[in-house]
Amino acid sequence: MPDAVTIGLGSMIGAGVFAALAPAARAAGSGLLLGLALAAVVAYCNATSSARLAALYPASGGTYVYGRERLGDFWGHLAGWAFVVGKTASCAAMALTVGTYIWPGQAHAVAFAAVVALTTVNYTGVQKSALLTRIIVAVVLAVLAAVVIASLTSGAVDTAHLDIDTDATAGGVLQAAGLLFFAFAGYARIATLGEEIRDPARTIPRAIPIALGITLVVYALVAVSVLLVLGPDGLAAADAPLTEAARAAGADWLVPVVRVGAAIAALSSLLALILGVSRTTLAMARDHHLPHALAAVHPKFKVPHRAELLIGAVVAIAAATTDVRAAIGFSSFGVLAYYAIANASAWTLTPAEGRPARIIPVAGLAGCIVLAFALPLPSVIIGAAVLVIGAAAYATRRVTTHRQ
Template sequence: MVRRLGVRDAVVVGMSAMIGAGIFSAFAPAAAAGGSGLLIGLGVAALVAYCNATSSARLAALYPTSGGTYVYARHRLGDLWAGQAGWAFIVGKIASCAAMALTLGSYVAPGHVRLVAVLAVAALTVLGWAGVQRSTQLSTVIVVVSLAALLVVVLSAFRGGTADTSNLQPFPGADVGGILQSAGLLFFAFAGYARVATLGEEVRDPVRTIPRAIAIALTVVLVVYVVVGLSALLAIGAPGLAASPAPLQTVVESGSWAAWAPAVRVGAAAASLGALLALLLGVSRTVVAVARDRPRISGLARLHEQSRTPRTAEVAVGVVVVVLVATLDLRGAIGFSSFGVLVYYAIANASALTLRRDEGRPPRVVPLVGLLGCLVLACTLPRAAVAAGLVVVLGAAIEWAVRRRMPASRRPA
């Protein structure tokens, strides 16, 4: 690939991947867990995200192939951990699809959340059949629309007469555990930061450019999130955020800027649809990659003769997402997604810890903080999310054991 991207270009890529639907949905469950301490949770989530992205960037430079942590873990830790990473990623991102669909329904049609979510998943799955992709231009439009909606939220809090510093009082029952849980849930809102780490073949001087771009993009996004979170807390307080299925819309509706609430709905809808389309396409392609290594599910890797798209995998992913939409609420979907992605990046950090100095090893403290941070945040998530996530971890271990017992001639190369 041509190395034409500088620091500014890489920062824009990172911001476009992070500023999206997550911020429109994650504040409600985070406020329920940590109260006004969610602002501290934001900082913790950003720190863990930075460590994860830095570790991933160093590994991507050493193994510049598709597959992410699945590939890194196979080389550094073995097939057991590679399988854990692969399944954690797929399950976590499928749960993210459900969360995006539920976010769309919460803002567009509060009385018919699940119906709208199911229809959105079905429609975007069909678009995927036709080979429709989310272009760079569309991503830019979504970021601009999202930022405009977030600006409305901030202005409505400070100019709409609702800002009240008494709303920053600690939420009853919030403690360190609650703040850490809020960090785990808000980690969901930073999803996409590692997109910068995959640009190793496209940026100039990647050893210097990628770490700088990651730090700048995360800092800018963290500032945006803190400003929005502070505005929301000042406007309606942690109890108001926790009780609302569409928290940022509620912030605008609470003051004299209520007429601007449709702008927030449009921003949330655009961000949710864009994220959902990108996730459905990405997860189905990851399923194809994993299925090619596994004879028992190799049918999922089939491509349609005319469109050359993985319709079987797309339908399978769509069906699972619909099941999650029908059975989980938004908080459950976000928690389940966060658990899977935190496990995925814990394995990435563990892989980075095995790097030697001549392999571009980051300072030891970075992957160590990332690994411990991922494990702590994963364990503090809602119990149902942790239990479901542990089932996935156990299932991946069983699958590895079964594959290990297969005759060598039947194992994938």
């Protein structure tokens, strides 16, 4: 149980909180905390649905497996496709977070270099250990705690910054919730490791909500403290919001600490994401949902080297050409589509299979759809187009296979 919760925390409490607050504040203004609460509600529904499914299907793959088993082969394919494209965009967002905090003037160049370096590390078969994950989580939590304490104890605190003003529109709050969902999405990592967790039927349904609850408390504390010193407008204008909060609080000594903490969190997330996306790509290639050539495993390093090189190249290009908000928006659209399929799968469970209360998959499915289409319009258009391409690829494969 402690290890499973730590994996969930390591996947959620990372670079997302360093990157997503500013874009969300631009969308929601003074309604930022409402957006955070809404994102947490949708995340809870998704987590509950995923936990019940993971207990029934304790196999690696997550919704790629659940959709196939409960809804049919097409929905499993679409879930896997949405995961790969969404998490590929997440990789770009993590790389850009590294660049923004380490060297703001050369953020794209740093992001590109980070992707190349970590793709090389993954190619040689080097992975994070459970011990390293615990250390990284501890470091990030310590940095976030320092920002919260410095902010709340400074003379820059203004409680009026928490007031909800007329700039908080329903559309803005929904868009902020969709962007902030990006920071919660890592809890699926517990479910996707179902084959490696002891007593998954008991452990996974308990570990996911515990990790999600701890993450929500941490994010709420950080969001409130940063808002108190920067205000909605100051937060929206910040490229590196936690660094700006430390400066506004008069804790200049904390600025380099925050930069290092953000870089560690983002690099850790980037390493894990490249690893996860390449493995999902491998699984889909083995099932012929993606070109079978991507299923090749390196004879020496025992890694899916073609999949890793492809993912690394796509992420490097995205990191060099997009901005953080675009990457987060596109990532959120893909991940929300992924969880929409998870909730639809959970709806089909029977009471004997551990079906959650009906309201949970219904609210989760509706929440995913609403938040996905509330995202910035370019993210919606590109995300929907990519899903259509995925569906078309599936149809083409089925027609080709049938003719053969």
